[in-house]
Amino acid sequence: MTYQRLYQPKVKTGNWLEELHLKEDTMKDFLNKRERGELLSQKVDFLKQNILSPVNLSATINGELRFGDVVMLVNVGGKDREHSALSINANVDNLTKTFPPSIKMPCGVSAGKGIQACIRTAFIITSVDGSPEQSTLHYDQSFALRTTSGFAKGLYLTSDKPRFLKTAKKSGLQDVYLDETLSALSWWKISHFDPQERFESEGLPVPANEKVLVVHTMTNEGLAVLSEKLLWTAYGREYEVVAHTFLDTHRAEQDVNFWILGTSDPAGEGLLFLRHLQL
Template identity: 35%
Template sequence: MFRPYNRNVLIDNWLEDRALEEDIIKDYLDKKSKGELASQKALSNQITSVNLTTVNDHKVHSGDVIMLKCDGNINAPSPLLPKAYRDDCFVICNGGSAGGITTLSPSNISSFIIKSVDGSPLGSPIKFGQPFIITTLDGANFLHSDPLSYDKAARRSRLQIVDFAPVYNHECDWVATCLNPKFRLETEGADIPANEKIVILNMKTNKALAVVCDFNNKSRFEIVANTFLDSHKAEEDVNHWKIVTNLPVVPEPETTEN
């Protein structure tokens, strides 16, 4: 059979092209992990610090400035890879997308306002089973989750996507439930505690807010809506969230010198 080209040369060109593409991807991932991308630098220049709401009654109120935190399990012994080496995750809003980062300081991208949607006045405690919304500080975007479909899914995990929508609808409604399934009926209607683990569900799909970790980078997260159940039919730790607020300062008792 007549060949107008040399087979070895063609294969070498393919290998060279593939090696160049792999180098470009590695360089991109390396810059992204170090925060050296132009988009990351532009975002970092816009980040400002924010003061969270201080609650004296240890409850979550409508209108509070909060953060959403999923505790990591980096020190938890586990033989399973999916449950090992995960840092703390805080939800952030980057444009219209929702993501997760490891941070300890509240900022304008990691802080949100929680509000009830049933007409309760600002400052009133939000209860288990009571629908609420989570908005950005300017109130322009709402934490939102679409029902899973072929063209609407998280990019890496292909689970139900969570993002920030500019228009409010029923898919932006969320509800909290007690962490322990045995006490959920008893705690229905009780006030949601601040800085304690709870489960947050999307009212439209009844899927729990969750963290999906990238095993190549333990500090890179994808925020999705999916209920991960263990062998006891209870939500796994990736579904455990804290509504973080400032803790009240407890004055130290005065000491009297004799």
């Protein structure tokens, strides 16, 4: 039996009117969202345009870190991982609805493989004990790490002991995140990376662009990068960051706990710490 067309193509059949209105409403909704900048692609572009804006790191003339310095925290890397920078792990869900938009809580951190001085990777060494601006930071002296103001909102790098509903997403270890409140949970200190030099270095100025340990003051756990725990972020695949001290068989910290607080070259020749990473 051959098929016979009962209607010409121009004849409207079925729920054609409802389908037409639905298509028109969908198009109107799309155009309205695009006009307001609410499309997902527009939000992603806006986020990256702002959070990846370049930032000028501080230039240390005598090689010592000071309160108020803008630095990058760069993990030195190892056999199974690349160098990585402590980074704000914000996605489109972390954008406020205020104008202009900025980052809102909760917001995590990660270790990005792109070594770029920008809003996402810049942190300000902030006093918590009344030390004046531009005074020298010393080993074992408590301080806070604050993001830049404006889009990054001046948030503090914070950590707390693991709890049932508050642990690192992948590893279950002590979580590290950003918080808008400065408290004892936001206090960190610098220790010498070599245990044999640790006692002698106590109270000495902390050098910039040198390998050190960044330790959470309250829990005494070291800031660490986990190469085997990968996070899928809006910026690509990155490492999970936790507060946990990893020791080798000699009871010395492993390279996952080694960081460089990087600054720029006073002579204008780029980032000083890049030379140390290439050694």
